[in-house]
């Protein structure tokens with residue numbers, strides 16, 4: 431119901447918005463800072479990457495769908511995509527692309543109606559012409575995007591609650607988030623904890639009390655990214671992996687996992703899988719490779735002690751520094767593909783297994799090509815041409831010489847592989 435209503439509204443608003451916005455848009459449009467300009471291809475000619483370009487903005491007044499007018503999402507960042515499949519009362523199955531955004535404001539200058547997190551809904555899986563947004567998760571009559579996870583907005587207590595990943599297990603959506611205590615300089619922040627909110631109707635989210643991980647200096651899983659892994663590629667997921675970073679963009683990537691199968695190898699039901707993943711005692715932590723090259727998985731107590739005695743890089747899946755991690759299987763490469771920020775670059779690393787070992791970095795973009803970017807979030811549903819074309823979400827937050835915000839949006843990017 432909601433989706434139909436907004437699909438109809440969307441066209442009218444976009445048409446009405448065009449002429450009004452066009453007058454004061456020209457300066458930003460010509461600079462490309464509105465994200466409404468398809469960029470040139472940028473190529474560093476690496477082993478696997480042919481080139482990368484921006485297709486369009488996904489959020490803001492210049493986006494493919496004007497999210498400022500329709501959903502009160504004028505400025506936002508991140509854009510973490512995941513698929514959500516549900517069956518309605520009449521037995522019809524729908525698969526949506528859901529997209530999580532971080533700190534969100536009414537306009538692109540960080541003014542008005544601060545929400546710590548919002549979630550877009552779309553069924554547009556044709557990315558080459560931009561990404562239309564059908565709706566945002568909303569409890570408001572006007573359909574304006576509302577916060578899923580409360581952000582307390584008190585500095586040094588809980589500044590904000592930023593989504594870091596999401597996945598569907600059984601009929602439930604699990605949204606992972608970090609409770610940020612305080613922001614530091616660019617690329618620095620400190621987390622209180624990493625937590626999870628769950629929804630079984632796709633609209634209402636409640637806290638999963640058993641899935642909280644508090645910050646400690648040893649095994650810091652507060653910026654967590656879940657990934658369902660179909661190990662034998664038979665079409666059913668066998669594992670939930672959770673990749674973890676500390677707050678900020680300077681830590682190494684760690685990993686834990688939990689099986690979605692019973693002891694005898696049979697696949698658990700959706701409800702049984704939910705019960706399994708909601709108990710952190712069921713997870714095992716990656717602690718490097720043994721002498722024969724096999725991964726070592728250990729329980730949390732053992733892991734914690736191992737780190738205490740030997741705080742080494744062996745337990746890191748990808749060594750520091752990592753920012754805003756995204757990992758998915760790419761069938762074209764037949765590899766797991768990690769795309770993330772390292773200093774002022776976006777890079778890609780490949781591995782045969784989700785736990786690695788990962789190859790050396792290939793450059794996707796550098797900050798000399800795009801103004802103040804971060805993150806390269808993708809998911810298997812955003813691959814095209816069998817995986818040779820990779821679409822991903824990238825944030826841009828350009829500021830002027832006085833550090834005043836010029837724009838704050840998420841762009842849809844296209845990366846061609848060789």
Ligand SMILES: [Ca+2]
Pocket residue numbers: 554555556557558559560561562
């Ligand atoms: Ca499209």
Ligand SMILES: [Ca+2]
Pocket residue numbers: 660661662663664665666667668
């Ligand atoms: Ca499988």
